[in-house]
Amino acid sequence: MNNEMPSLTASQTDSSKVFFKDLTGKCCLFFSTPIAITVSAKAIDLRTQGYLEGYECISFSSDKMPAVAKFAIEYNLVEPNIHFGRAEGMEVYRAVGPIQTVPTFFIYNNQELVARMEGEISLPKLEQMMK
DSSP, rough: OOOOOOOOEEEEETTTTEEEGGGEEEEEEEEOOOOOOOHHHHHHHHHHTTTTTOEEEEEEESSSSHHHHHHHTTTOOOOOTTTEOOOHHHHHHHHHHOOOSSSSSEEEETTTTEEESSSSSHHHHHHHOOO
């Protein structure tokens, strides 16, 4: 995997598609499963502590779209800069390489990878990565 924004398209819960290479500025990509408790806790904590301000955030999964949509609704993650979508597992692998565990966080600034973290991350460490 190189340090550029991945060439990957995700279908979003509103039926639109997002091509990651079109994203600019500060972006935070979360690869997860919607049922992962750690991801939901992180997303809620990040949002309430303001970490996601100034970031375009996309949580994507290879799970089926109803599960992805349910996760967003259940946790009331409806801010305009937070998006949920789905991408095929093999496409994710081709775009970002192997992912050993979820959640995996990718932080980009102007399409360049700033940080990649797999698994459970403390909020202070994630905040440091996002500065």
